[in-house]
Structures are given as structure tokens and as C-alpha cells.
Amino acid sequence: MIEDKNTSKTQLSDLGEFGLIDHLTKNFKIQQETTVLGIGDDAAVLDFKQKQCVLTTDLLIEGIHFDLSYVPLKHLGYKAVVVNLSDVYAMNAKATQITVSIAVSNRFPLEALEALYSGIETAAKIYGIDLVGGDTTSSTTGLIISITAVGHANQEELVYxxxxxxxxxxxxxxxxxxxxxxxxxxxxxxxxxxxxxxxxxxxxxxxxxxxxxxxxxxxxxxxxxxxxxxxxxxxxxxxxxxxxxxxxxxxxxxxxxxxxxxxxxxxxxxxxxxxxxxxxxxxxxxxxxxxxxxxxxxxxxxxxxxxxxxxxxxxxxxxxxxxxxxxxxxxxxxxxxxxxxxxxxxxx
Amino acid sequence: MIEDKNTSKTQLSDLGEFGLIDHLTKNFKIQQETTVLGIGDDAAVLDFKQKQCVLTTDLLIEGIHFDLSYVPLKHLGYKAVVVNLSDVYAMNAKATQITVSIAVSNRFPLEALEALYSGIETAAKIYGIDLVGGDTTSSTTGLIISITAVGHANQEELVYxxxxxxxxxxxxxxxxxxxxxxxxxxxxxxxxxxxxxxxxxxxxxxxxxxxxxxxxxxxxxxxxxxxxxxxxxxxxxxxxxxxxxxxxxxxxxxxxxxxxxxxxxxxxxxxxxxxxxxxxxxxxxxxxxxxxxxxxxxxxxxxxxxxxxxxxxxxxxxxxxxxxxxxxxxxxxxxxxxxxxxxxxxxx
CATH class of the missing domain: 3.90.650.10 (PurM-like C-terminal domain)
Known part of the structure; x- marks a missing residue:
């Protein structure tokens, strides 16, 4: 369903890693005051003042966690974010930032990743979180998504x-x-x-x-x-x-x-x-x-x-x-x- | 070189996800006072007091970033940590925590993951960082490693x-x-x-x-x-x-x-x-x-x-x-x- 049979589609290799990241993330807006710096340096910078920081991560693999024959990529992007935020809320904390790393094989055209990122962006808007980093690379087969979510709470609010x-x-x-x-x-x-x-x-x-x-x-x-x-x-x-x-x-x-x-x-x-x-x-x-x-x-x-x-x-x-x-x-x-x-x- | 031809080796499925995480991480010690809670809840809890937090992540894929025919798994675990810490130091910050997510196919016996984690553990000891979370799952092919590194610095010390x-x-x-x-x-x-x-x-x-x-x-x-x-x-x-x-x-x-x-x-x-x-x-x-x-x-x-x-x-x-x-x-x-x-x- 997402095989790149349409040769008019954009090959990822035309953009390169940094061009690809820029292209996919250009619509994301910083919404959280705890985000000092998002994408673009060696690391993101966050400032939680006196609050404690919570950190959780998930790895999603095509063929294990999702089946692209019936999961639309936009939904997948949305869900990948949401399942991580769920862990932050389970600490009774406020979710504020995510990093998103993806690995894709050549069969994915740029338009497929745009669909994935539009789902990620929708989730970021609805949940009010900032995309502050990530990594983008090739895979030998299939799609791999690794998301880390960050949040914060006052120490006495956290629930274990x-x-x-x-x-x-x-x-x-x-x-x-x-x-x-x-x-x-x-x-x-x-x-x-x-x-x-x-x-x-x-x-x-x-x-x-x-x-x-x-x-x-x-x-x-x-x-x-x-x-x-x-x-x-x-x-x-x-x-x-x-x-x-x-x-x-x-x-x-x-x-x-x-x-x-x-x-x-x-x-x-x-x-x-x-x-x-x-x-x-x-x-x-x-x-x-x-x-x-x-x-x-x-x-x-x-x-x-x-x-x-x-x-x-x-x-x-x-x-x-x-x-x-x-x-x-x-x-x-x-x-x-x-x-x-x-x-x-x-x-x- | 790491194909599971020796049937006396331990199958990952014998342990299950939580047993596997426990087994692989049992030797890791918390060293950083900023780590309030490591592995074992929905999220890790970190406390940077008045300092700013830096966050960086990398995704490493077998066949793209490493070739197991000549990279020993212990070295790979060590290197996977080190390349992330490098980004934290590049912010002029102190590296303090990592999360490690891995996906492995069935051809990896437990002993292979033990070797990988012994490299991660060695890096954690030498660099004085805490393993505070991660995810462990199957892959359809090969080994995938996703590491997120966290550090901190006083606001005026950070270098962009x-x-x-x-x-x-x-x-x-x-x-x-x-x-x-x-x-x-x-x-x-x-x-x-x-x-x-x-x-x-x-x-x-x-x-x-x-x-x-x-x-x-x-x-x-x-x-x-x-x-x-x-x-x-x-x-x-x-x-x-x-x-x-x-x-x-x-x-x-x-x-x-x-x-x-x-x-x-x-x-x-x-x-x-x-x-x-x-x-x-x-x-x-x-x-x-x-x-x-x-x-x-x-x-x-x-x-x-x-x-x-x-x-x-x-x-x-x-x-x-x-x-x-x-x-x-x-x-x-x-x-x-x-x-x-x-x-x-x-x-x-």
C-alpha cells in the first residue's frame, strides 16, 4: 500500500538527512515554556525550574507493533506519540516534550514520511507538546519509530x-x-x-x-x-x-x-x-x-x-x-x- | 558469528520482556544524585534542581550503522552509549542518565544481549551515568538500538x-x-x-x-x-x-x-x-x-x-x-x- 511504485514521488535520498529533518519538522511550533531549545543543536535544552522531570521511551517496529497494510501512517504517527504520553500521565505529570527517531527503508517515499509526521504534529498540537529532537536514518527493512517523552511535575504531585x-x-x-x-x-x-x-x-x-x-x-x-x-x-x-x-x-x-x-x-x-x-x-x-x-x-x-x-x-x-x-x-x-x-x- | 546454532543457549522467549529487562539491568547501579527513580515505573524521575536539562537521542541499525561480522557486541554496547554522551558534552554539560531501547530478532540468544549490556554497563561505570529506562522488543530482522542521553548544566555554562x-x-x-x-x-x-x-x-x-x-x-x-x-x-x-x-x-x-x-x-x-x-x-x-x-x-x-x-x-x-x-x-x-x-x- 505504501510501496513506492509512483516514480514521481520524492526519493528520501534527494533531501539527505538534514534536509529531511528540516522538511519534516518545519511546521512544528514550540509551545512549552520549559523548552529552551528544540531541534538544531547537539541536544535539546529544557528548564524545569524546581520541578522534577519524568522520562519514558518506546520502540515501535513494523511487523511487530504495527501492520502498514491497514494502519494509515498518519494514525501511526499520532498513536506512537500518544502511547508515550500515556506513560507520562501515569506518573500524574504534565507531558511537555518528545524526541522522535525514525529509520526507513528505500520503499518509503517522502510523502509517506510526511503522512507519518502530520500525525505526530497533530498529536503534538492536541496534547500541547514540543518536538525537540530525534534522529533520522535508513533501515534495511521496514519502518522503526523510537519516541522519548518528557514531562514534569512538582515532587509531591508525582504518583508511583x-x-x-x-x-x-x-x-x-x-x-x-x-x-x-x-x-x-x-x-x-x-x-x-x-x-x-x-x-x-x-x-x-x-x-x-x-x-x-x-x-x-x-x-x-x-x-x-x-x-x-x-x-x-x-x-x-x-x-x-x-x-x-x-x-x-x-x-x-x-x-x-x-x-x-x-x-x-x-x-x-x-x-x-x-x-x-x-x-x-x-x-x-x-x-x-x-x-x-x-x-x-x-x-x-x-x-x-x-x-x-x-x-x-x-x-x-x-x-x-x-x-x-x-x-x-x-x-x-x-x-x-x-x-x-x-x-x-x-x-x- | 552470533547466529544461535548452539541449542544450549538461552532463548529470549524463555524470559519474556520484563524478565529480560530485569536480567539485563540487574547489575546497573544508580550513581547520580539527580536520579530520583530509574527503571521500574511508567517513567524515570529526574531532579535537576535549578539546572537546565539537555536531551539527545540516536538510533543505530544493524546493517546501516554497524556490521556484527567484525563488531563485537560488547564494543557495540559501549560505543552506542559513548556516541550519545558525546552530544551531551558538546553542549558543555555533564552527562548523567541514559535510556536504552533494543529490538532483536530470534537469532540473538540471551548471551548476545548479555554481551551488549556488559558494554553498556562498562560505559555507564566509566562515564558515571545511570541507566534509567528503555524498551525491549522483537525485531523482524537484526538488532536495533535506540539510546537517549540526558545531562545538565547551569544555564550560563551551556554552549550552543x-x-x-x-x-x-x-x-x-x-x-x-x-x-x-x-x-x-x-x-x-x-x-x-x-x-x-x-x-x-x-x-x-x-x-x-x-x-x-x-x-x-x-x-x-x-x-x-x-x-x-x-x-x-x-x-x-x-x-x-x-x-x-x-x-x-x-x-x-x-x-x-x-x-x-x-x-x-x-x-x-x-x-x-x-x-x-x-x-x-x-x-x-x-x-x-x-x-x-x-x-x-x-x-x-x-x-x-x-x-x-x-x-x-x-x-x-x-x-x-x-x-x-x-x-x-x-x-x-x-x-x-x-x-x-x-x-x-x-x-x-
């Missing part, structure tokens, strides 16, 4: 994974499992396309779940909302590998256990109907789906009244002592041990 | 590319061209090996230039030396793509011209003798070789007495007005226009 205490409430934002189901729909359509390239899929009923897969949003609003509600979570993590995996991370690092209630898991109606269509268990999808980029956090019980009316937040369980283990309490009121079956990027 | 003024002296650290020649020797030996795998090369005479290629050092000492000498450069850049390319960058960003004197270019005796052997022009090699990771900077003329006795520093020219252009003054006293013929990672 390790602060959950017994009896705290376990809260999740948004709903679960939709991104995974969106991927299943896209994979199915790819197979249909292979058999009959002329088929015109009607995906209207899947709009929400496909958008959750192709164009997820990070919860920039949650640190702001929690501040407005005067709630400081005791621990927080973002949900990238599936709820189960993240509950286990949070409990392990806090030396606690947890009970998660199956009946409390927030599911969009499209998730329920699509699970039925695909003959999937919606609880399994919610627990292990991954790529939701929602936030999972714990609060003290006394803060419950402050959050209970909020439609963005769902209490899904509570923290127990470590010896009680990490369990899912089913609708039949049985407690089963929670295991991480999320996506593993290191596999055969 | 843009500060060079007319009549400033142009100074380079160390010597030039050796890393490029080391690569030529290694490439030649690879060809010999293809023809006769039993040949035992005697590379003793090339020790210096091969080490400059395989195990370069970043000039951590230079910001410290300049501080001790009470010299603040007016501009600075690191030499990764060749002297010509970096002189042009520095002049372009400072809106000035420069004269560089051929007879002043610092060359190691091994560079001169190897150039003769390879029938290469040593000036061309010094100007365009790349990967020297020395620093190029400008100082006010009045600071010359403070640096002139120092064997680490060579004055190679001076800054002129912009209209005079950027030229090389040859031994025959002809001025020729300097062009950047350095390595271009975006090519056919």
Missing part, C-alpha cells in the same frame, strides 16, 4: 506504582478491551481482502473499537481532573499490556494483593456485541486485551465520595494484603487467581 | 552551535580521521576472510585506528578541562559526521564563515601511514572521515594563551565574516570551498 495500600480502592478510567477488538476486526478484514480485493467492508458498526485501535487517546485529562477533585492517587500505572498485567505490576511493586470484580469491569456496548460476534469472552478481552491506554490507579477509601459521580472513573476493586493474592472475583462470586496473559513482545 | 563570532579561534580536540581508517582496515579484513577464512590477520600496527572505530571515547574531560582553564567556548559541536560537515553546521548556525588550515589538522602517525598504504589523501580523511567523536569549538582570541600549551587542543583556524565563506586553506596557501562529504545515513 509502588504506593498502593491495603483497603485502597482500585479505579480505572474509560472502558476496556475495545482496542484489542478493533485489532481483531482489522485483521479479519485483511484476510477478507486477501481472498477478494474488491470487497467493500462495512465497518460502521465497529467505528468505536477501530478508532480505539488506530487512534487511541492518552488520558491527559486525568491528572488535571484528579487535581480539580483534590484526589491524589496512592499509585498509578497506564494500561498498555492489558488490565491483568497492570494490576499485577502495581500490586507487585506495592507489595499488596487485590480483588478485582468481574461485574465492575467497564465495557462499551460495542465491545460486548463484538465479543459475541467473535465468540470471545468479554471479561477475558477486558483483562488481557491491551492497548487501551487508560489509567489504573488506587485511592484512599475516604476519597471515594469525590470520584463516585464521575463517568470517567470506575471503581473495579480494592487492595488487599499481599498474602491474599491478586484475584478476580467472578459474577458467580468465585475468586480466581489473576494471571498476566497480555501481549508479549519477546516471543518466538 | 550558534555563538561563534568573527575572529574567534576554531579549536579541535584530539586527532582526526582515525575512526574512518579503522573501518577501512576492518572492511578489508572482512573481504580477506571471505576469500580465505583461515587467514590470521596481523592488525597490531592498526591498534590505534581500530580502537578509535570499535571503542571510541567521548570527551567527558573537555567540559571539565575548559572549566579548569576558565575558558568558555563561544560555540561547540561534536564531530560525528566529519570535520567539514561540523564546521559547516557551526558556521551556518552562527551566521559566520571560517578558514581552516590544512597544515594545522591534527593527525596521528598511524593515520598518515595507513593513508599512504590505502592510497588515500590524509586531509580528505581528516575532513570527511566521521565517527571521531572529538569536539570542535570556538574561543575568543584573548583566551588563546589559556589553551595553547594543552596537548588535547589544536587551533585549526579562525572564524571570518559570513560573506568570506567556509574555506580550507591548503598547504599551497590556496583557499578552497569546504563541502560536507561526510557519511549520509539517508541514501540509496
Amino acid at each position: 506504582r509502588s504506593g498502593a495500600k491495603e483497603n485502597d480502592l482500585l479505579v480505572v478510567t474509560g472502558d476496556l478491551g475495545a482496542a484489542y477488538l478493533g485489532l481483531q476486526v482489522l485483521e479479519r478484514e485483511k484476510e477478507v481482502f486477501k481472498v477478494n480485493p474488491n470487497s467493500q467492508p462495512d465497518l460502521d458498526q465497529y467505528t468505536y473499537i477501530i478508532e480505539r485501535q488506530l487512534k487511541p487517546e492518552a488520558r491527559k485529562d486525568i491528572p488535571q481532573l484528579l487535581k480539580a477533585l483534590e484526589v491524589k492517587p496512592t499509585s498509578m500505572i497506564d494500561i498498555s499490556d492489558g488490565l491483568s498485567s497492570e494490576v499485577i505490576h502495581l500490586c507487585t511493586q506495592s507489595n499488596v494483593g487485590a480483588n478485582v470484580y468481574e461485574e465492575k469491569l467497564p465495557l462499551d456496548p460495542t465491545v460486548i456485541s463484538t465479543c459475541e460476534e467473535f465468540k470471545l469472552n468479554s471479561t477475558t478481552v477486558a483483562l488481557n486485551g491491551g492497548e487501551d491506554y487508560e489509567l489504573l490507579f488506587t485511592i484512599r477509601q475516604e476519597d471515594f465520595p469525590k470520584i463516585k459521580a464521575n463517568p470517567n472513573l470506575t471503581v473495579i476493586g480494592h487492595i488487599t494484603d499481599q498474602d491474599s493474592g491478586i484475584g478476580l472475583v467472578t459474577r458467580a462470586n468465585e475468586k480466581i487467581r489473576m494471571t498476566a496473559q497480555g501481549w508479549n513482545p519477546i516471543k518466538e | 552551535r550558534s555563538g561563534a563570532k568573527e575572529n574567534d579561534l576554531l579549536v579541535v580536540t584530539g586527532d582526526l580521521g582515525a575512526a574512518y581508517l579503522g573501518l577501512q582496515v576492518l572492511e578489508r579484513e572482512k573481504e580477506v576472510f571471505k576469500v580465505n577464512p583461515n587467514s590470521q590477520p596481523d592488525l597490531d600496527q592498526y591498534t590505534y585506528i581500530i580502537e578509535r572505530q570499535l571503542k571510541p571515547e567521548a570527551r567527558k574531560d573537555i567540559p571539565q578541562l575548559l572549566k579548569a582553564l576558565e575558558v568558555k567556548p563561544t560555540s561547540m559541536i561534536d564531530i560525528s559526521d566529519g570535520l567539514s560537515s561540523e564546521v559547516i553546521h557551526l558556521c551556518t548556525q552562527s551566521n559566520v564563515g571560517a578558514n581552516v588550515y590544512e597544515e594545522k589538522l591534527p593527525l596521528d602517525p598511524t593515520v598518515i601511514s595507513t593513508c599512504e598504504e590505502f592510497k588515500l589523501n590524509s586531509t580528505t580523511v581528516a575532513l570527511n572521515g566521521g565517527e571521531d567523536y572529538e569536539l570542535l569549538f570556538t574561543i575568543r582570541q584573548e583566551d588563546f594563551p589559556k589553551i595553547k600549551a594543552n596537548p588535547n587542543l589544536t587551533v585549526i583556524g579562525h572564524i571570518t565574516d559570513q560573506d568570506s565563506g567556509i574555506g580550507l586553506v591548503t598547504r599551497a596557501n590556496e583557499k578552497i570551498r569546504m563541502t560536507a562529504q561526510g557519511w549520509n545515513p539517508i541514501k540509496e
